[in-house]
Amino acid sequence: MIFFESTTFWSKILGVTKPKRDKSFGNKELAYFLFLILMCLFYIIWHSPYVSTQRLKDTTVTMDFYEERLKLNLESSSMDVDLTERERDQLLLAIEELIVGFLYQIPDYSYISSLETYLQYRPKLLEQFPSAVPLEKGNYTITSNYGIRIHPISEKEKKHYGIDLATARGKYVYASASGTILNILYSKKGYGTHIIIKHRFGFITLYGHLEKVLVQKGQIVKQHEIIGTVGSTGSSTGYHLHYEILKNKNKIDPKPSFNLKKDVYTHLIKTSTIKGGAE
Numbered sequence: 251m252i253f254f255e256s257t258t259f260w261s262k263i264l265g266v267t268k269p270k271r272d273k274s275f276g277n278k279e280l281a282y283f284l285f286l287i288l289m290c291l292f293y294i295i296w297h298s299p300y301v302s303t304q305r306l307k308d309t310t311v312t313m314d315f316y317e318e319r320l321k322l323n324l325e326s327s328s329m330d331v332d333l334t335e336r337e338r339d340q341l342l343l344a345i346e347e348l349i350v351g352f353l354y355q356i357p358d359y360s361y362i363s364s365l366e367t368y369l370q371y372r373p374k375l376l377e378q379f380p381s382a383v384p385l386e387k388g389n390y391t392i393t394s395n396y397g398i399r400i401h402p403i404s405e406k407e408k409k410h411y412g413i414d415l416a417t418a419r420g421k422y423v424y425a426s427a428s429g430t431i432l433n434i435l436y437s438k439k440g441y442g443t444h445i446i447i448k449h450r451f452g453f454i455t456l457y458g459h460l461e462k463v464l465v466q467k468g469q470i471v472k473q474h475e476i477i478g479t480v481g482s483t484g485s486s487t488g489y490h491l492h493y494e495i496l497k498n499k500n501k502i503d504p505k506p507s508f509n510l511k512k513d514v515y516t517h518l519i520k521t522s523t524i525k526g527g528a529e
């Protein structure tokens with residue numbers, strides 16, 4: 251305010267007159283206004299549920315097409331090895347251009363089947379989003395699945411937004427994908443001590459009822475890195491890990507992600523053994 255007052259003061263002293271403002275709404279302004287409206291409309295239409303669903307459908311069809319071609323290429327018994335390899339490279343390149351958009355668009359794991367063959371060529375992609383169990387393999391039991399259940403404490407019917415994995419106290423909890431520690435929260439109720447990790451492609455994971463936290467907020471973690479230990483903090487009736495996956499802000503069933511990486515690598519080991527044996 252002082253600045254403006256002094257400017258007015260000096261303007262008066264020096265006899266400077268303000269330039270007259272043209273208040274008319276000219277063609278330029280009208281064009282700019284229309285442009286803004288058009289941009290808003292475009293944004294609304296582009297983000298409308300119908301257009302998003304249609305876009306997802308189209309991308310899925312494209313991905314399925316490449317997946318099929320890739321599978322055929324893999325099974326090809328053509329004598330021209332060079333030609334087969336060249337076609338495979340082209341197909342992989344074409345998918346790579348679409349993959350990021352596709353992975354961001356998909357709402358859950360049911361769409362991953364469109365990438366089955368592709369993932370055998372690019373298994374490292376499985377490190378970028380939840381594709382493994384956050385506990386030691388075979389050392390846990392699923393005590394509660396994702397979906398409607400009777401809550402063990404309130405005894406009321408409630409939707410369970412995660413999966414409960416019971417195991418011994420103090421067992422290590424691992425990050426199910428590479429990412430950044432978004433938050434570490436300590437609560438006496440609900441999730442108790444819990445860690446939230448942000449991954450690529452709109453994935454977030456939550457690890458609840460922990461005993462110890464072995465990471466810090468903002469820390470970058472790799473897939474399978476130890477983040478904490480199993481406890482029974484918060485609303486919990488026994489030692490277990492409550493594990494959640496959020497995709498594009500929606501809580502989804504984590505179960506289909508558990509064996510994703512394992513299945514791809516098992517297949518890779520099997521095929522390399524077959525190939526190795528034939529040589």
Ligand SMILES: [Zn+2]
Nearest residue numbers: 412413414492
């Ligand atoms: Zn739970």
